[in-house]
Amino acid sequence: MTTETTTGGPTPDETDTTTGTKTVGAEADFHVPDDPSLAAVDDVAAALHTDIERGLDADEASRRLTAFGPNQLAGAPPVPKWKKFLAQFNDPLVYLLLAATAISLVAWFIERASNPAEAEKLPFDCIVIVLILIVNAVLGYAQEAKAEQAVAALSRMAAAHATVLRDGVAVSVPTSEVVPGDVVLLAEGDTVAADGRLFSAAALHVAEASLTGESVPVTKNAGMLATAVALGDRTNMVFNGTSVTQGTGRFIVTATGMNTQVGKIAGMLSEQKEEPTPLQKEIAFVSKVLGLAVCAIAVLVLVLLAVVYGFNSTQDIIESLLLAVSLAVAAVPEGLAAILTVVLALGVQRMARHHAIVKKLSSVETLGSASVICSDKTGTLTRNEMTVQRVVTASGEVLLTGTGYEPVGEMTDVDGRVIAGDGSDGGTDGGATRDADDGDAVRFGEAAAVLRIGAVANDGQLNDDGSIVGDPTEVALIVGDRKIRRGEEKDSESPVRVAEIPFTSDRKRMTVIAADATDATNGGRLTAYAKGAPDVLLSYCSRIAVGGAVRPLTDDDRRRILADVERLSGEAYRTLGSAYRPLEVDSLTAIDGIRLDDSGALAVDIADQADVIEHDMIWAGMVGIIDPPRTEVRDAVAEAHAAGVRTVMITGDHPLTAARIAKDLGIIDESGTALTGDELDRLGPEDFDKAVRDVSVYARVAPEHKMKIVDALQSQGEIVAMTGDGVNDAPAVKSADIGVAMGITGTEVTKESAKMILTDDNFATIVAAVREGRSIFDNIRKFLRYLLSSNMGEVLTVFGGVLLAGFLGISEPGAESVTVPLLAVQLLWINLLTDAAPAMAMGVDPSIENVMNRRPRKPGDRVIDARMWSDVIVVGLLMAAVTLVGMDLYLPGGLLTDDSAMGATHDEQIVMARTMGFTILVFAQLFNALAARSATQSAFRGMFANKWLWGAIALSVALQLVVIYVPALNVAFGTTPLDPHQWLECLGLAAFVLVGSELYKLVLRTVSKRHV
Incomplete structure (x- = not known):
């Protein structure tokens, strides 16, 4: 035997060499064979104290979850919080600022040593810059932590689920809660939740390429292996992370978490670094270009200072360097990446609250560009509350009342008259009188037989609480059967399944062999029950049930049945045929042509011998199911x-059904039709491309058709969203630009392939997500426009102030020392005050424009285009102009004042002028926050819709008041208190930014209308 770790546990495993078993954790009271593939199913079940018929009870499952921990792979060690905080300083521009701080500190020491009078003066510049850097780091850390929490919450919402038996009931639980000893149910499209030993397998094929490299799905069975074999040859085992491509099965969990085979591999892998999104790359590119431009401007400022003033002292050099470096830092929005991440995360959280879970933030970019939505019909465009409403047999047609999954209703004829079989089958219901003539009894009996076949050949489950497990169509058949039986027959008296040939997308039918558990005279003899597409199933029938007898199926019968299929399909019903065949034996081994092995399985897999069973069947009738x-x-x-987003329906349903639903929903007009998979196959490449360009409804399509349609649309330049639920949808979902999986009916394989999961399986949610994606993208452009234009205003203010210093009166005539328009700490304060809170608030700004009233954004369109750059430059020039004018009002020798108007010293005048310019620039940027909410719409439209923005503005104003009126901060920031009339001047000049922006937008709107 090979030794394997079979489960996780809080303590090391202990192997019993005498019995060949392993104790799983010191707290466990059960043993697991070293290699479960070499043990019989009963031995594995006994070792794990598991009842394969009922599974674990809830209390035992909870105890084992506590003992062994969650069934999940260990992630990378969490990064310590202190490292995350220090990472906020890992920026070249911050390095420059720290270098400037060090230079300033050295200058302070030199000045203190050379001038004893300055010994008591603190290095306020250094202190303030360091404090601002720390505040910036705290804000960045908090933003990233919030984004991480949002993404973690989404991951929990999108967590995979597994169907397990708990207390004898099939329930869906997160895969992290699967424990050793659980009985797990597998169906086509499921991802295997843990390693385990199969005890039931019906046509079960599992794709194990992710684990073993085997490219072809492996056929599984429940038989015990005779000798130890390699991992890829353990056909009676299933492994965590692999996926079911066909069939059904059940297994006992023998290993979870890091002790699964994939867990061992995961332990050897290092965490992969996530690639930046296209938007992040563009932002990084813009920041780099802007940084280089500002550095060039900073060098130019240094040159201007040297030419205009010359560097007469060390202090001049220090102040000039500090100004240039702080200008570069202030001009580049270094917090942009963190703000972008948080805005995307908050937007994705809003989507999640509206039933759309976006698995990656990058998908938000693509959502806003979607131009085609390819959608399945069932459950997405329809309610997915399948209800059997019509039953058609050889003796006529009956209707079933009631909707949804509550088994309450009655049988009526097409005129609404309640009918029943005989007195024992019918009786009264709610006082209604039943007419039980012979014709009614025949129709009732035939309809009941059709529903009984559908309920037996069925993998669905209707729980007592009304919840369902499995395909809604199959559950609808169970509900219809229970409506007829009215609870008179217990489930224990239903036919007992002994073998099955499962449904596949290729076969389009399912057959179950069951023993009659109630007919003692029949000795429990076997019968084959089949359901499937009527046109397919009919080809396997040679007889028909009529009036309690069986006769040969004629050509007229076939034409009538197919005509009924066409009629019901045209009325938007999904049709399923029912057939059966008495096998006249009480053992599978007595059926001529059946070959069985001694696997010990509860249900025997005879899928490869369908031809032995599925022939000479008796047609019972069909049902019409409406969704x-x-x-x-x-x-x-x-x-x-x-x-501008086109809707395309792609379904496996009948073309008439698909066309009817599409017309009702407005996807096509009354003259539109559906194109079938067979018709697509007959088209050449050029005709296929033309069809994909023009046709909006496809029916009876195979998985490869979905892929071809998606690929053709993408080749035509479309951004495609593709919905899917089954395993056969996974390739197309993964290939699409936006793969959308169904959260309720979707298989785990499809969910893993998708970029977005709908928790309500609703098409309207996709459109809502597109709308939200466009709004998020618009908000990103809003705060980019705001940040870049505000920082451009700072750059142009300093550059213009230095260039025009003498002209504006910023420098004293004949002065030899350097005089700068704004201090470094003032620029840094403006950057801190106006970047973080207002930009973040704009990231959640309610849309003031109809984002769904324009064509989708093309993939090649730049986020920051030429139009935005022109906005940035215009607003930046306005900010610089009003700031410099405000300073000039309080400086002698300028355009608007002279020496006689000023009664203070030059130093006092400079402090006052800088305080005015400093305050004007802060308020100008806050006015810009209102203007930047739209590139064309007036700022007064929906001005008070964003309460967060007004809160950010109020906070910024309050902090600016503190800097202006707190004496200690006056010294630190080089400010002085302002009088009321000076505040009015600041607000008036700053408001020009809003007024100028409004006039600029008015011109743009006027020009735009002329070109329409």
């Missing part, structure tokens, strides 16, 4: 159309 369109989808389709 009504969602009422909200029609409006969503119309909204998508108005937004």
